[in-house]
Amino acid sequence: MAADCEQTRARMLELLYGELAPAARAEVDAHVKGCPECRAELGALESTRAMARGALAADTPPPRVRAAILQAAAAAVPARKPVPAAASRPSFWGRLRGKWTLPTFATVGAVAVFLLASRIFMEPQKTYERGRQGLAPPPAEPAAPVAAAEAPAAAQTEPAPALKREAADERVRRPAASAAVPARRKPQPARPLPGGRLPVAQPAKESLDDLLEGSTSAPAKHAFVPPPPAARDKREQDERAFAPPPPPARNKRHEEDERAPREAALEDEDVAGTPSPGASGAGAPRAAAPRAAPAAAAGAKKAKASADAESPVARADRLFAQRRWAEAAVAYRDLLREDPRSPDASRWRQRLAACQAAAAPVAAPPPR
Amino acid sequence: MDGIPSDEQLLAAYRAGDVAAFEKLLGRYEKPIWTYLRRFVRRDDAAEDLLQEVFLRVVRDAQDAAAAGWKGQAKFSTWLYTVARNLCVDRSRREAIRVAASLDAGGEADDAPASLHERIAAPDRPADAVLANRQAATRIDAAIAALPDDQREVFLMREVMELPFAEIAAVVGASEPTVKSRMRYALEKLRAALADLAGDGGGGAAESGGAG
Numbered sequence: 001m002a003a004d005c006e007q008t009r010a011r012m013l014e015l016l017y018g019e020l021a022p023a024a025r026a027e028v029d030a031h032v033k034g035c036p037e038c039r040a041e042l043g044a045l046e047s048t049r050a051m052a053r054g055a056l057a058a059d060t061p062p063p064r065v066r067a068a069i070l071q072a073a074a075a076a077v078p079a080r081k082p083v084p085a086a087a088s089r090p091s092f093w094g095r096l097r098g099k100w101t102l103p104t105f106a107t108v109g110a111v112a113v114f115l116l117a118s119r120i121f122m123e124p125q126k127t128y129e130r131g132r133q134g135l136a137p138p139p140a141e142p143a144a145p146v147a148a149a150e151a152p153a154a155a156q157t158e159p160a161p162a163l164k165r166e167a168a169d170e171r172v173r174r175p176a177a178s179a180a181v182p183a184r185r186k187p188q189p190a191r192p193l194p195g196g197r198l199p200v201a202q203p204a205k206e207s208l209d210d211l212l213e214g215s216t217s218a219p220a221k222h223a224f225v226p227p228p229p230a231a232r233d234k235r236e237q238d239e240r241a242f243a244p245p246p247p248p249a250r251n252k253r254h255e256e257d258e259r260a261p262r263e264a265a266l267e268d269e270d271v272a273g274t275p276s277p278g279a280s281g282a283g284a285p286r287a288a289a290p291r292a293a294p295a296a297a298a299g300a301k302k303a304k305a306s307a308d309a310e311s312p313v314a315r316a317d318r319l320f321a322q323r324r325w326a327e328a329a330v331a332y333r334d335l336l337r338e339d340p341r342s343p344d345a346s347r348w349r350q351r352l353a354a355c356q357a358a359a360a361p362v363a364a365p366p367p368r
Numbered sequence: 369m370d371g372i373p374s375d376e377q378l379l380a381a382y383r384a385g386d387v388a389a390f391e392k393l394l395g396r397y398e399k400p401i402w403t404y405l406r407r408f409v410r411r412d413d414a415a416e417d418l419l420q421e422v423f424l425r426v427v428r429d430a431q432d433a434a435a436a437g438w439k440g441q442a443k444f445s446t447w448l449y450t451v452a453r454n455l456c457v458d459r460s461r462r463e464a465i466r467v468a469a470s471l472d473a474g475g476e477a478d479d480a481p482a483s484l485h486e487r488i489a490a491p492d493r494p495a496d497a498v499l500a501n502r503q504a505a506t507r508i509d510a511a512i513a514a515l516p517d518d519q520r521e522v523f524l525m526r527e528v529m530e531l532p533f534a535e536i537a538a539v540v541g542a543s544e545p546t547v548k549s550r551m552r553y554a555l556e557k558l559r560a561a562l563a564d565l566a567g568d569g570g571g572g573a574a575e576s577g578g579a580g
Contacts, residue, residue: 052508
């Protein structure tokens with residue numbers, strides 16, 4: 001018994017941790033069953049072990065460390081992934097890209113250029129405009145080409161297309177002036193022209209002819225010309241036919257816009273009576289001119305609103321420097337009204353007087 | 369059981385770029401390694417650094433074929449515990465004096481007051497009846513912390529990492545009988561330190577533990 005207890009104690013650790021071979025285990029179990037001392041010993045060890053395990057089991061790893069580890073693990077993967085991937089074989093997409101990048105970009109580029117060119121040059125109105133600008137004496141006011149294209153049947157009865165035909169004929173008679181137009185256009189297949197005219201300004205004229213001649217010439221050849229009126233509602237056609245042609249109106253407005261600053265600047269200089277190169281050639285007056293035109297008409301209020309960006313003093317000084325006496329006078333008057341006790345007030349007063357003197361119809365140039 | 373990939377398979381998958389495989393591996397070993405480190409160095413902040421270091425070694429090992437890491441010659445778990453143990457030993461050597469001082473001051477109990485409460489509340493343990501109060505838990509923690517390093521190391525490897533004695537011997541670099549001897553000493557010391565706990569309500573626990 002004592003010898004068995006000795007042996008059992010020696011094996012108790014392995015028994016406790018389940019490391020005994022089955023045969024040895026059966027032996028030890030049999031002894032422990034019949035030996036209260038050894039059973040108590042084993043029980044005490046198991047109890048101790050259970051307490052310790054309970055304490056150890058409560059340890060929880062901190063989540064932030066887990067997060068940091070996972071982040072590092074994820075970051076390490078893409079750093080080393082591409083190396084074997086690149087070494088073994090190019091990926092499907094890689095090969096596809098290598099093979100098709102150039103053709104794709106070339107195609108996209110060509111299509112883009114074509115679309116842009118068609119958009120710019122194939123638009124009959126623009127084309128016509130370009131051709132007209134190339135001529136020294138502007139022809140008679142053109143009628144609406146778009147309206148004509150959309151409702152040629154109705155438009156042919158109106159005088160406008162006739163004018164346009166004259167313009168086209170004129171261009172044909174002046175090939176040098178219109179030669180620039182086809183050069184910048186996308187080339188189109190030559191085609192016998194109705195009326196047997198020379199194909200000098202061929203593309204422009206051709207589209208014009210199509211517009212004028214209506215659906216009698218094949219419209220399928222010109223993908224970017226507005227479609228024939230077959231699909232259009234009859235009422236819409238009538239409305240368009242009798243409505244005032246919009247594109248010339250737009251052109252006219254555009255011309256007015258262009259003309260306005262120049263004339264306004266001229267008017268300003270006229271008012272001053274002294275067109276000085278410094279004022280007109282500096283570039284600043286040119287930028288300010290579009291603002292000045294409405295200002296002169298609508299008064300200081302509008303000018304004030306449009307010149308919010310600069311300070312009132314700076315604006316007044318600028319107007320003074322630009323010799324826009326009337327506006328400068330208003331500006332200085334406003335300044336004096338708002339801040340009469342300013343240290344600059346006396347300067348403003350002097351300048352206001354100078355402006356008023358200069359703005360007088362027969363005034364001499366003010367003292368600078 | 370067949371559907372569960374081995375550690376080695378998971379590591380191979382992570383080598384191939386599968387981060388989820390690494391996460392699984394981390395899930396398997398994070399807790400035992402943490403408990404081992406924490407109980408070994410007896411300081412939570414240091415244990416956090418070491419925990420990170422251990423698994424960053426795994427990452428590095430998987431990343432760099434030339435790294436002096438697991439080469440498949442041993443079980444991954446054995447390699448991992450060896451890494452953890454060596455880091456602990458290095459650290460303990462550097463801070464031997466400080467660790468001794470904190471042990472004298474009973475610093476372990478102060479280091480983890482929150483987890484002590486959790487221990488009491490933690491379910492599914494046969495010793496729940498014994499861990500009925502916070503004081504008992506504190507006593508157990510202190511008793512484990514009071515074990516000599518070599519005994520505590522073996523005790524933790526057996527209890528936490530559940531390594532067989534032969535493997536512990538391999539990791540520690542001692543003979544198996546030496547390891548068993550240390551383990552026996554550790555258990556006897558714990559038993560002595562916690563005898564009154566086991567004696568109060570522990571007689572029954574010991575009986576029931578023996579019967580179960």
